[in-house]
Amino acid sequence: MPRRPNILLLFTDQQRFDTIGALGNPVIKTPALDRLCREGVAFTSAYTPSPVCVPARCCLHYGQYPMRTRCYDNAWKMPEDRPSFMERLTAAGYRTHGVGKCHFTPDKFALRGFQTREVQEEVPARAEDDYTKFLEAEGWGELPEPHGVRGEMYYVPQVSQLPARLHPTQWVGDRSVAFLAAQQGRPQPWFLFSSFIHPHPPFAPPAPWHKLYRAFDMPLPNVPPDVRSLQTFVNRHQNRYKYRDQGIDRNLLRSLKAHYYACISFIDYQIGRILETLTATGQLDRTLIVFCSDHGEHLGDYDCFGKRSMHDSCARVPLLARWPGVFEGGARCAAPASLVDLMPTFLAAA
Secondary structure: OOOOOEEEEEEEOOOOOOOOOOOOHHHHHHHHHHHHHHHOEOOEEOOOOOOHHHHHHHHHHOOOOHHHHHHOOOOOOOOOOOOHHHHHHHHOOOEEEEEEEOOOOOOOOOOOOOOOOEOOOOOOOOOOOOOHHHHHHHEEEEEEEOOOHHHOOOOOOOOOOOOOOHHHHHHHHEEEEEEEEHOOOOOOOOEEEEOOOOOOOOOOOOOOOHHHHOOHHHHOOOOOOHHHHHHOOOHHHHHOOOOOOOOHHHHHHHHHHHHHHHHHHHHHHHHHHHHHHHHHHHHHEEEEEEEEEOOOOOOOOOHHHOOOOOOHHEEEEEEEEEOOOOOOOOOOOOOEEHHHHHHHHHHHOO
């Protein structure tokens, strides 16, 4: 019987569908994601079942739409009465591990089918968050907001207070690389969930990555003439509580996009390191690799910010898959796809 593939899920938070160089963005630099496009298939009509973090992840992990999970917003509980795909993979003999943001509710430290997790959540509980423990060991334990300053600063572009080597994105890359290196030569197949908090706001890349893009090179958002008619109540409500309803500053919009792109490029750098580790340990072509995001980000489109909308900027997501011998390299698939498709895909592969 052929060896079952390892499975690697590379996951970002709040990344738009149009942020990959190989898929038509002429500005952004994403060499690792471009490689996945060349060597795998890009699903160009992929959508989130719910443009909000927790419900989208709930749909991903349980393979069901919100009307089945009954999880509709970030404060709602995920179901306890059915198996996640991680639980199914663990039962099937896979070594399952999660690195980074899971956003589980009501218990953010739950395993939900993972055998082990290394926890990094965007609003950390310091006593239990593995990333903040790491910062404390490095002498940065007093930093109050390691993922960027929130509140009124939520949609103000920032430079991370942390050096690149301690940045939350680097930590997810480091821990993912360590896990993959440890699997070299082991017969047991594995599943790894590498989950990055960025490019979720605050947009706070480390130096010198914050200078990778300059504001004056950034295209302005998509704002149709009848923009008010395209906004719903949740758009206006979200603009208010994200401190973005007091006028439009075009220079700020361009700076936001520059920092947002820098966050994505820093993630792409980590994905490159992960691919290099898979190659060096002889595991690359025995691994099903999927890259996607939970939902998008308005980023000024329709004079809106955040998510919680069915406009493409929020609901449409990047989705790439590399599996030699199964998926044709360089393929583009326009058939509709969704996060709920990943659970049956992974279980069928296993």
